[in-house]
Amino acid sequence: xxxxxxxxxxxxPAGRHYGKNIDDMAAEVLDKALAEAKTDIEAVFIAxxxxxLANKQQILGAYVLESLGLDKIPVFRIEDGDGSGGAAIALAxxxxxxxxxxxxxxxxxxxxxxxxxNQQQDIYATTLDTYFERYFGITPLAYAALMAKVxxxxxxxxxxELAQWAVLMHKHGANNPYAYLRRQIKIEDAINSELVSExxxxxxxxxxxxxxxxAVLCNNKKDGPRILSASVSTxxxxxxxxxxxxxxxxxxxxxxxxxEKAKVTPRDIATAEVHDSFSIFGILALESLGFVxxxxxxxxIREGDLPINLSGGLKSRGNILGATGVYQLVEVAWQxxxxxxxxxDGDYGLVHNMGGVDRVSTVVVVGV
Amino acid sequence: MKHESVPIYxxxxxxxxxxxxxxxxxxxxxxxxxxxxxxxxxxxxxxxxLPHEGKLVEFTVLYQVGTDFLKQKPLVIGLVELSNGVxxxxxxxxxxxxxxxQGAKVEAVFRRVMVDGxxxxxMYGYKFRPVDGV
Ligand SMILES: [Zn+2]
Numbered sequence: 001x002x003x004x005x006x007x008x009x010x011x012x013p014a015g016r017h018y019g020k021n022i023d024d025m026a027a028e029v030l031d032k033a034l035a036e037a038k039t040d041i042e043a044v045f046i047a048x049x050x051x052x053l054a055n056k057q058q059i060l061g062a063y064v065l066e067s068l069g070l071d072k073i074p075v076f077r078i079e080d081g082d083g084s085g086g087a088a089i090a091l092a093x094x095x096x097x098x099x100x101x102x103x104x105x106x107x108x109x110x111x112x113x114x115x116x117x118n119q120q121q122d123i124y125a126t127t128l129d130t131y132f133e134r135y136f137g138i139t140p141l142a143y144a145a146l147m148a149k150v151x152x153x154x155x156x157x158x159x160x161e162l163a164q165w166a167v168l169m170h171k172h173g174a175n176n177p178y179a180y181l182r183r184q185i186k187i188e189d190a191i192n193s194e195l196v197s198e199x200x201x202x203x204x205x206x207x208x209x210x211x212x213x214x215a216v217l218c219n220n221k222k223d224g225p226r227i228l229s230a231s232v233s234t235x236x237x238x239x240x241x242x243x244x245x246x247x248x249x250x251x252x253x254x255x256x257x258x259x260e261k262a263k264v265t266p267r268d269i270a271t272a273e274v275h276d277s278f279s280i281f282g283i284l285a286l287e288s289l290g291f292v293x294x295x296x297x298x299x300x301i302r303e304g305d306l307p308i309n310l311s312g313g314l315k316s317r318g319n320i321l322g323a324t325g326v327y328q329l330v331e332v333a334w335q336x337x338x339x340x341x342x343x344x345d346g347d348y349g350l351v352h353n354m355g356g357v358d359r360v361s362t363v364v365v366v367g368v
Numbered sequence: 369m370k371h372e373s374v375p376i377y378x379x380x381x382x383x384x385x386x387x388x389x390x391x392x393x394x395x396x397x398x399x400x401x402x403x404x405x406x407x408x409x410x411x412x413x414x415x416x417x418l419p420h421e422g423k424l425v426e427f428t429v430l431y432q433v434g435t436d437f438l439k440q441k442p443l444v445i446g447l448v449e450l451s452n453g454v455x456x457x458x459x460x461x462x463x464x465x466x467x468x469x470q471g472a473k474v475e476a477v478f479r480r481v482m483v484d485g486x487x488x489x490x491m492y493g494y495k496f497r498p499v500d501g502v
Binding site: 121133149 | 447
């Protein structure tokens with residue numbers, strides 16, 4: 001089977017883009033990525049979490065192609081909530097490995113700022129079980145808060161230590177030209193921010209942002225970083241029946257498979273982008289992916305600046321919902337070659353993208 | 369109705385009104401929310417009403433809520449362990465959040481969940497309240 005390379009990539013600056021339609025934003029990044037790849041594509045995998053709910057658009061891929069005058073290409077829409085991008089990358093990777101196609105594009109796009117913030121809460125809550133969780137007013141934030149409470153109590157950390165996540169993310173994000181919140185913060189900013197679901201505060205949430213990202217993947221051109229593996233795992237245990245509340249089971253399983261297939265260990269990874277839709281998920285991801293031991297993530301952050309989420313993560317780059325995984329892939333690829341980011345010292349990078357509260361995770365291993 | 373159609377609500381009434389779970393006839397595993405196949409492989413599942421008493425394992429006070437819950441803000445969301453060991457997540461009501469503690473004894477109560485602003489339809493379901501009151 002032939003290897004899969006990232007031969008082109010493009011990012012839209014995350015933010016509030018009131019003057020753009022969702023299909024046009026996606027088309028702009030796809031066009032840029034194609035110009036860089038200098039190749040034709042045979043299919044498009046488009047990841048979006050909320051196109052119907054926030055932007056009232058279905059069959060999104062066809063309208064993206066219309067914007068670029070690209071005719072007759074098959075388009076596939078992938079939806080796994082805020083894990084859509086990772087799922088689309090994994091699927092594109094599998095299709096290229098099977099050699100059904102030689103070059104395809106993965107596009108991630110979401111535009112949550114077309115609706116008001118309370119409606120965004122309604123929409124994001126549909127990533128939970130709509131009949132047994134969302135119906136009662138439960139949101140992903142509430143679950144993140146419960147998990148944070150369990151974690152802090154179990155490993156005897158204070159909230160102030162969890163707040164370090166936001167500080168680290170903003171420090172990294174300040175260097176990312178595509179980040180939504182591109183400024184450093186002090187620990188006091190996080191600690192004094194509004195209480196949203198105790199113990200979590202506003203700075204524990206990755207702010208929802210409009211954005212789009214595209215990557216052109218080929219198995220017949222050896223340009224650019226290589227995708228060594230891409231694995232997806234779901235966690236079918238409902239929140240109330242979980243064994244424990246400080247493991248991301250979907251991340252753990254996807255990482256195990258992806259690292260095995262790529263024949264690398266967590267120690268070989270020079271840079272990782274993990275899904276910190278809430279600060280506690282970033283912490284739990286570090287542990288579930290095997291970068292630090294259980295209960296050790298906050299201590300590790302206290303002791304040093306980890307090469308995690310050099311983009312700023314969902315906290316500072318922004319949570320672009322279904323596009324997040326595609327952002328992460330392009331960011332890791334660019335960090336490995338030193339493009340638009342400082343080059344990391346090492347040959348392997350990892351992407352962890354998650355849908356909902358530990359419902360589905362994709363782990364992608366990239367190498368140069 | 370804004371988010372919930374009438375058929376969706378009606379078909380979930382046994383679960384919403386009486387905490388009806390599914391229990392596997394073969395291995396005894398209990399599922400809430402209900403499933404159609406047990407992890408042991410059996411499809412022989414029967415309705416099973418969960419006990420209505422339990423204790424609070426963990427809770428959070430949620431200040432950022434969706435449009436249907438703005439009037440009830442903040443919501444107290446709790447993980448409750450029922451007397452048979454099965455856990456359920458739900459709203460904790462009739463409390464002063466600052467006085468609520470882990471381990472508090474709670475019981476399931478039948479309450480209004482939301483009122484549809486457009487048609488005035490009222491939807492109900494289970495919530496939990498501390499037995500000793502806080
Ligand atoms: Zn069974």
